[in-house]
Amino acid sequence: MEQKAEEEISNAFPPSSFSSSDLKQLLHSLPSNALNHFFSLGVCVRCILRLFGIKGPIYASIDNGSVENPVDSTTSNETKLCNICLGILQFRFYDDKEKRIFQKDTAYDVALLIADMVRQDGYQFDSFSLEVSIPPLILQNEASLWSYMQSKYGSEPWFREKIHTGCVSIKDALKFSLINPLEKLLDCKSSLCPFRIRLTYTHTKASEGVAKCSDNGGSCKRRKTGESDSIGEGTLSSSVEDESFDFSKLFPKSENEPCNFSYNCSRTPFYFGGRYLKYSRNVSQTRWIIDDERMGEASVEEIIGIKVLQACGGDNYKFHAAGREDIDVRMLGPGRPFILEVQNTRLVPTEQFANDIEKMINKEENKLVRVNNLKLVGSDGWNLMREGEGEKQKQYAALVWTSRPLKDEDFQQVSSLKDLKVAQRTPIRVLHRRSPLEREKIIHWMKMETVAGSSQYFLLHLCTQAGTYIKEFVHGDLGRTHPSIGSILGCRAEILQLDVTDIKMECFLT
Amino acid sequence: MSDHITEESNFSETKEKEKEKEKQKEQDEAEDEELRKLLLSDVQNLPSTPPSAVESNFAIYFALDFMKPRHDQYVYRHANGLCVIGLAPSHVAFKDEGGITAIDFNVGKSDRSGVKVTGKRKKNAQHFESNTALCKVSTKNDSYIVRCCVKGSLLEVNQQLIKQPELLNASIGKDTLLL
Numbered sequence: 001m002e003q004k005a006e007e008e009i010s011n012a013f014p015p016s017s018f019s020s021s022d023l024k025q026l027l028h029s030l031p032s033n034a035l036n037h038f039f040s041l042g043v044c045v046r047c048i049l050r051l052f053g054i055k056g057p058i059y060a061s062i063d064n065g066s067v068e069n070p071v072d073s074t075t076s077n078e079t080k081l082c083n084i085c086l087g088i089l090q091f092r093f094y095d096d097k098e099k100r101i102f103q104k105d106t107a108y109d110v111a112l113l114i115a116d117m118v119r120q121d122g123y124q125f126d127s128f129s130l131e132v133s134i135p136p137l138i139l140q141n142e143a144s145l146w147s148y149m150q151s152k153y154g155s156e157p158w159f160r161e162k163i164h165t166g167c168v169s170i171k172d173a174l175k176f177s178l179i180n181p182l183e184k185l186l187d188c189k190s191s192l193c194p195f196r197i198r199l200t201y202t203h204t205k206a207s208e209g210v211a212k213c214s215d216n217g218g219s220c221k222r223r224k225t226g227e228s229d230s231i232g233e234g235t236l237s238s239s240v241e242d243e244s245f246d247f248s249k250l251f252p253k254s255e256n257e258p259c260n261f262s263y264n265c266s267r268t269p270f271y272f273g274g275r276y277l278k279y280s281r282n283v284s285q286t287r288w289i290i291d292d293e294r295m296g297e298a299s300v301e302e303i304i305g306i307k308v309l310q311a312c313g314g315d316n317y318k319f320h321a322a323g324r325e326d327i328d329v330r331m332l333g334p335g336r337p338f339i340l341e342v343q344n345t346r347l348v349p350t351e352q353f354a355n356d357i358e359k360m361i362n363k364e365e366n367k368l369v370r371v372n373n374l375k376l377v378g379s380d381g382w383n384l385m386r387e388g389e390g391e392k393q394k395q396y397a398a399l400v401w402t403s404r405p406l407k408d409e410d411f412q413q414v415s416s417l418k419d420l421k422v423a424q425r426t427p428i429r430v431l432h433r434r435s436p437l438e439r440e441k442i443i444h445w446m447k448m449e450t451v452a453g454s455s456q457y458f459l460l461h462l463c464t465q466a467g468t469y470i471k472e473f474v475h476g477d478l479g480r481t482h483p484s485i486g487s488i489l490g491c492r493a494e495i496l497q498l499d500v501t502d503i504k505m506e507c508f509l510t
Numbered sequence: 511m512s513d514h515i516t517e518e519s520n521f522s523e524t525k526e527k528e529k530e531k532e533k534q535k536e537q538d539e540a541e542d543e544e545l546r547k548l549l550l551s552d553v554q555n556l557p558s559t560p561p562s563a564v565e566s567n568f569a570i571y572f573a574l575d576f577m578k579p580r581h582d583q584y585v586y587r588h589a590n591g592l593c594v595i596g597l598a599p600s601h602v603a604f605k606d607e608g609g610i611t612a613i614d615f616n617v618g619k620s621d622r623s624g625v626k627v628t629g630k631r632k633k634n635a636q637h638f639e640s641n642t643a644l645c646k647v648s649t650k651n652d653s654y655i656v657r658c659c660v661k662g663s664l665l666e667v668n669q670q671l672i673k674q675p676e677l678l679n680a681s682i683g684k685d686t687l688l689l
Contacts, residue, residue, distance in 0.1 A: 401559075
């Protein structure tokens with residue numbers, strides 16, 4: 001619905017200035033009985049146009065100061081607050097920042113305010129998407145008025161024609177008003193795009209209005225979407241024969257304040273995907289602070305996130321990785337897949353940009369972290385990462401010490417174990433924050449090689465199911481992981497260092 | 511004539527594929543070599559006996575003569591607050607002939623081995639004072655009450671000891687686990 005309206009605007013003929021006589025002509029072409037009736041009820045000129053289903057740039061061209069009452073050409077409705085849109089389409093509003101009521105005559109004046117705000121923040125953009133948010137009370141008004149029209153003019157031929165297109169919603173009418181001037185001021189076209197300009201109207205009395213209808217249960221929801229509401233029909237059916245129907249009953253009094261209007265712009269998040277390697281045993285994956293003290297000297301998410309954030313001028317970042325490793329475990333091999341979400345960037349990142357940032361991160365002197373294959377990803381990036389997270393195999397290399405010297409038979413015994421089932425109770429070191437459960441994990445294969453000519457030190461290569469605790473598999477966690485290397489070899493085993501050597505996932509490999 | 515040409519072009523194609531395979535193999539080997547260098551970068555000064563996992567991760571305490579002479583117990587306290595309680599090697603029970611023959615967790619008001627703690631919040635964990643009885647260990651002629659010696663909630667007991675009490679006689683022995 002919104003997309004169609006925007007398309008229609010860009011397809012319409014360029015907004016040559018409509019003169020006030022054009023407006024007069026247009027008003028005279030409308031059914032006069034309905035027109036006069038609405039005028040007498042205090043409906044503003046743009047609401048009238050939209051009730052008759054009129055679209056296009058005329059909304060943008062009307063000057064509030066030169067609108068005349070079609071009946072007596074003297075007083076204009078624009079001096080009073082419209083009962084339906086509460087000033088939204090009359091460009092009357094209360095500005096939260098300036099803390100006073102504004103009364104603008106043309107759409108262009110409002111667009112000026114918005115364009116100034118956009119330029120202030122230094123956004124780079126080649127298109128914008130206008131979003132409007134309207135208080136529920138006004139949507140209620142719209143719906144009530146539409147059903148009122150249906151009951152009063154339902155039999156008239158001009159209404160029968162219009163009923164298919166319906167009336168133009170307040171949101172669309174506002175967009176018809178503002179999009180052309182904004183396109184001129186911002187020097188680009190409007191379209192569905194990541195750069196959003198959001199206009200928010202709120203009303204203090206609006207919540208009360210909605211609360212009043214809450215005792216009608218489900219009918220409330222339908223009212224918000226602008227369909228005919230049961231309360232409206234209920235009231236109407238009892239008085240539809242009554243010609244002197246009291247219009248004011250539909251619209252609770254004392255709604256004579258304009259809405260609060262606030263506006264801002266932002267960009268939808270960008271996502272970078274890639275793989276990271278961690279060369280340090282003193283760097284955690286995410287920021288880790290206990291009692292105001294940082295654990296470790298840095299974190300992977302900060303090293304990558306801060307660089308990206310600064311380079312594209314974002315507000316903040318979120319780091320998501322496919323699994324994690326301890327602070328003292330290195331991440332080697334092809335690296336671990338991750339997605340970095342950057343919110344509200346001022347610049348628009350490109351593929352080249354991603355390449356440059358990757359080079360910048362890898363050039364760092366201290367060589368704590370490395371990034372590979374950094375690039376922009378869409379929503380498919382998430383699926384790639386989450387898919388099969390629990391099943392993917394991980395490969396490790398552990399430096400292991402045994403309490404007795406090992407012989408060839410021991411090596412062979414370990415190598416011969418394929419798809420070994422291991423029962424792991426939640427390790428003591430994480431038991432304070434995880435449920436006490438026994439989890440069965442699979443060790444797919446193992447291989448041991450001697451190290452530094454010692455008969456008690458070995459490099460253990462193993463490939464396991466995701467979620468296996470390797471350290472506990474080596475030392476047995478006081479018997480809570482069974483079997484363990486120690487129990488298999490019939491001696492005590494300790495792990496001195498651990499490295500992740502491969503994460504067998506398909507994503508972000510190029 | 512055309513067969514000859516096709517043969518030749520096939521031949522050069524396979525040669526190219528072989529070259530690519532060789533290149534890939536070299537690349538993989540180079541990467542493996544780099545990885546190995548990294549993996550073995552710290553193997554220069556390895557101690558003859560490294561510290562055990564318990565020594566590295568826990569603070570080891572002993573409660574000697576706890577409430578009764580020669581009732582020596584250990585408490586391994588992890589940085590996260592969890593404690594493992596057990597009999598110290600100097601406990602009087604080990605001195606009896608034949609060592610420990612049975613363990614009974616059914617002491618006090620409930621059977622400690624039947625405790626079912628669930629969830630992150632550790633629901634159903636029983637609250638213990640330092641003098642609450644954990645279990646009773648029996649030897650051929652005697653039995654001894656083992657007490658908690660710390661204040662906390664019981665998370666789990668070492669079920670293996672019920673069926674295999676002789677494990678306590680070996681060097682590896684764990685009794686209970688507390689929060």
